[in-house]
Each structure stands twice: as structure tokens, then as C-alpha cells.
Amino acid sequence: MKPICQGCGAVIQTEDESKIGYAPQSALDREVIICKRCFRLKHYNEVQDVDLDDEDYLKMVKQIKNKNSLIVNIVDIFDFNGSFIPNLPKLTGKQPIILIGNKVDLLPKSVNPNKVIQWLKSSCKSYGLQVEKVFLVSAAKGIGMKEAARGINSLRNGKDVYVVGSTNVGKSTFINHLIHDFSGEKEAITTSYFPGTTLGFIEIPLDDNGSLFDTPGVINRSQMAHYVSKNDLKVITPRKEIKPVVYQLNEGQTLFFAGLGRLDFESGGRHSFVCHFSNELYIHRTKLEQADSLYEEHIGELLSPPDEETKQILPPLVGHDLYIENDKTDIVYSGLGWVTVPEGEVKIRAYAPKGVAISIRPSLI
Ligand SMILES: Nc1nc2c(ncn2[C@@H]2O[C@H](COP(=O)(O)OP(=O)(O)OP(=O)(O)O)[C@@H](O)[C@H]2O)c(=O)[nH]1
């Protein structure tokens, strides 16, 4: 059997440096074999692009169909729309599914965890996805991991476990945390903030006959990460707990979330809008009537990101009309953040790059 890179799961080859799984011949003598791409990511935080397309990733994940295992589906709660896989049962068949909402460390203290769980459950239901259990964790900070591990153990009945999800939701980070807990080994699997890090199945034997598998991410094109440069991705991805920022807006005012999102407050008097974005994302307030020309003139400068590289690939902003009635509501900009509108009867036009979802949900606060 050909060796597999322990960092990303790619089959190791020594012929073509530009292809995935490349390692120099000398690396084959080592106990732990790592490909060149993982080595560079680990030591220099430098990502090498791979020539795999959406279908290649999907083909790999489809191999888990009807394996008689337990499926652990991880989603990024900061980017639910961008990380949810609506047709998951098509990929997994009739296997039981546990849903794990990851990156809970990013939510401000004002968010009620029970509301997050309710929202995850009702979102699954509305997509017709039946899940056995829902857990909230931070794989990076170790929050909720013991409960999730116990939940997985009690539902697997000695079977294999496949950890699946869209790219970048934290599957490998989650597994690294479990590996660390039972063997003490640190960062066994390669992780990075670029989507598409894991390139094959990585098997971690559990204590009995079964194994736990890391899998490549499914590419969800509504994920903002696919439309921004690596540098911009760093700016928009929150690294710590989000600090909500409150804007008192009069109707006829606009907020720009750098140059990647926009909210027009069309009517509804005076309201406070609570913005939840990466602490590094610049928010700009202006008059609605000036918003279009401001955007034209300042995109990529005052309104940055996008940087030059992102501008080449970023789809144009598209407006979505929203009418919000009485209850506190979150307007969610997939992969960017959300704005809480505390009380109702407001008309809003919310803009995101074409293909990136705008959605609403009952407020999590
Ligand atoms: N804030 C926060 N970031 C996390 C958490 N878990 C993972 N991340 C970050 O999310 C990014 C992606 O993590 P990975 O573990 O590589 O994600 P993945 O799902 O394996 O991604 P692919 O292999 O590309 O499909 C990295 O930058 C992680 O540091 C978490 O609990 N909180």
C-alpha cells in the first residue's frame, strides 16, 4: 500500500513536485511521512494551491456512503449558511448523523448558547436533515469537547466514525483535539485557515476495532472564503471573541462592512443596529443617497477588503430586500458576520457578493 501523508491524507508520490502528495525520496524513511505542502504550511504558514476541483473533493467524500458508521457533521456557527451541506444524506446514505456547531469561542458573551442550539436544530429541520444530537464546541479552545466526545462514543456502538463537513469548518482541528486528549500528541493533522487543507482520508485507530476518519471538506460555493484573497481572508476571519459594535441609525443611512457587505436602512425611524463582525473589519457609515458613489470611488481603498487580488475574483454586491417585523432578528452575511436588529418594523436592503447568502434568523441574544 502506498504511504499517505499524515498531515493531509494525500497519497505520497516522489515524482512531481507540483502535484499533491509530493515528498522527497528521503522523507519516505521517516516514521511519520509528511508531504511538502503540509511541511510548508506547518513551518512557514504558506499554502501551495492544488489542482483539485469541487467535484474531486466531492468524489472523495462520497466514498463514505452506506459504510454503516456514525457521521459527525461539523458546521461553522459563524458561517452556518456557508458551511452547511443541504444534501448531506445523499453523500452519507442512511447513517446516523451528529451535528457539531464549531467555533463557539467567537460568539460574544451576550449570545445565549441554548438559542444557538435551537437555531441549529430548526435549521436542520427546515432542510429536512435528521440529526441524532447537536453539540456546540470550540475545537480550538477545547470548549464542549468532552461532551461531544462522550456523545460520539455513546452513539457509535463500536462502529467507525467519519468526520465530515464543508471546507474550513474545523474538522481537522476537532480531530487533533481528540488525538491530543488520548495520546498527548499535538497538532497531528495539518490545519490552516485556507479552505481545502485536507486532501484525503486520515485514519485514527480508536481503542477497539473501529477508527475515526478525517475527510476532505465539501466545497460550498456560498462560502465567502472562496471569493477573497488569502490576505483578506485573514482580515474577515475573526480570531477571538467578537466585540459587538452598536450603530444608532436613522432611516436613509447605510453601513458598509468594508467593501464586502452593505446594509441600507430604508425605513423604520431610528433604531440601534448591533454589528457582529471580525474586530478587524472596518465598518463605514454613510448616507444611503451617497452609498453607491462612495462604493464606486472607495472600493479597495477606504472600503478594504477587497484588496487588489480579491477585486479580480469578487462577484458584484447584490441587494436583498428584507422586511423585519416585531421580533429581534439577526441579518446574517454568510462568512462575514451578522447584524442584530433589536426591534421591528424596519425595511432593509442587505448586500453581499453574488452567490454569498444573506439570511435572517431569530436573534441569538
Ligand atoms: N475561532 C476558532 N477557529 C477554529 C476553531 N476550530 C478551527 N478553527 C480554525 O478554522 C480554520 C480551519 O480549520 P481546519 O481544522 O483546517 O478545518 P477543516 O474543516 O479541516 O478544513 P479542510 O481540511 O480545508 O476541509 C483554521 O484556521 C482553524 O484554526 C475554533 O473552535 N474556533
Ligand SMILES: [Mg+2]
Ligand atoms: Mg481538514
